Amino acid sequence: MNIDSLPSTTDDYILDQLSPAELYKYARTCKATHDVVYAYIRRKYQLHTLLGRYFGDSEIREFRLLQYNTGMVISGSTVLQFFDRTVYPDSDLDLYVEHRYRKSVAVWLSQIGYEYVPHPTSKFRTLEEALSSTGPVPAEWDVTLSTGEDPEYYEAILVLTFAMQRPYRKIQVITSFFNPLSSVLRFHSTCVMNIITHNKAYSFFPRATFGDRRRSLKNFMNTSSGTQVAYAKYESRGWEIIGSIDRDDFDGANAAFPTGLRRVGDSKCWTIPIYPDLALPEGYIESNAWVTQYNARLMPTMRFYGMYSRTQLRASYVFPADQDVWHWISEITKGGPNSAHSKIDRRYDEAYASLIRWYFDMYC
Known part of the structure; x- marks a missing residue:
């Protein structure tokens, strides 16, 4: 049979x-x-099974619509559970969103019954105080471009904790100046470099993360004090945390930790559609790209630049750390809106997406 x-x-x-x-x-x-x-x-691979711990059925649909409207992604251990078909009973739901969309997410969570829980050391004792935090101030009517080494733009601006009782559930909202991918690519190691958008789930290093050896490569862009605790947590969940690799791991079609130009949704990703289909447009997450590089000791860095505009772009982006791309983008955006009456125009996002697709096709 x-x-x-x-x-x-x-x-x-x-x-x-x-x-x-x-x-x-x-x-x-x-x-x-x-x-x-x-x-x-x-x-x-059903998202409602994963999110059913935090939201009701109708709320899950609202949540996905909110993802589409804000570019918010799920990441961290929740997405690892989704791909690995497992459950970590003590895990939180980690949501990553551009700082400019923080209020939409926070207000929605409050409306469905979650309460803001300030950290004991936080200076923001109420949600209203926390949401008033502005973070870096971008150019008023222009495009902000930055390198991935600029801490002012790449560190988390806010970490908002929300909780609901009976049973206890915790959601964290982490905001960033640039696209949420700028946070994901700075995670402590590769096993958690996975995201879920409103319509797809992406794993960036699936061969290493979910293959037979279940390895996670340390990210040396991450220098936070909590990395050792994070390594221990994921080792206890079955991953071998490694600091360097050999040539077979990064070179060739079947590389576990592929080097070079990468893009969300490329052939090296594991991509799963999210059902049911909400019949929404694709969004712009696949317009984000970066370069994975290794030094002489075969230790990795994820190199990228960031782009943001409050007047020209619906989303911000990370793009390959290439001066040519930087100059092309500068030229494309020179003639953008320059008055307080300007409105965001999807054509700028679409033009940028076309540029990244062209660049990717040329060099991959």
């Missing part, structure tokens, strides 16, 4: 035992198994 002739519940029992890498290999054996595996993926 073939697996494709068994009930779907039997499929689940068998396929649950396979790692993501094994699922992928099994799906390639023939068309019948391909169909079985992809039907399983559609059943098993």
Whole structure:
């Protein structure tokens, strides 16, 4: 008897035992198994199962609409659970959003019953005080460009904690000046470099994170004091935290930690559609790109620049650390709005997306 002739519940029992890498290999054996595996993926990788701990059914739909409107992404251990088909009972829901959209997210969480919980050392004792924090002040009517080494623009501006009782649930909202990806690419190690948007889930280093060896490479851009605690936490969850790699790990089509130009949703990512489809536009997350580089000791850095405009762009972006791209973007945005009556125009986001696609096609 073939697996494709068994009930779907039997499929689940068998396929649950396979790692993501094994699922992928099994799906390639023939068309019948391909169909079985992809039907399983559609059943098993359900966002509402993951978010059901925090929101009701109607709230999950509202949450995804909020993601689309603000560019907010889910990241951290929650997304790791999604891809790994597991549950960490003590984990929080970590949401990353541009600082300019903080109020939309905070107000929505408050409206559905979550309460703001200030950190004991925070100077913001109320949510209103916290939301009044401005962070770096960008150019009023222009485009702000910055390198990835500028701490003023790449450190978290706010970390807002919200909680709900019976049962206890905690949500953290982390804001950044640039696209949330600027925070994700500075995480302590690669196993948590995964995101969920309103319509897709992306893992940036899936071969290493979910393959047979389950490795996570330290990110030396992250110098925060909590990295050792984070390493210990993910080691206890089954990942080997490593500081450097060998050539086979970063070179070639099957590299676990691929080097060079990367883009959200590229062929080196593991990308899963989120169902049900809300029939919303794609958004601009796949217009973000970076370069993974290794030094002589094969230790990595994720290199990127950032772009922000309150008047010309719906979203901010990270783009490859390349001076040519910097100058091209500067030229594209020179003739943008320059008055207080200007409105954000999607054409600027679309023009930037076209530039990144062209650049990616040229160099990859």
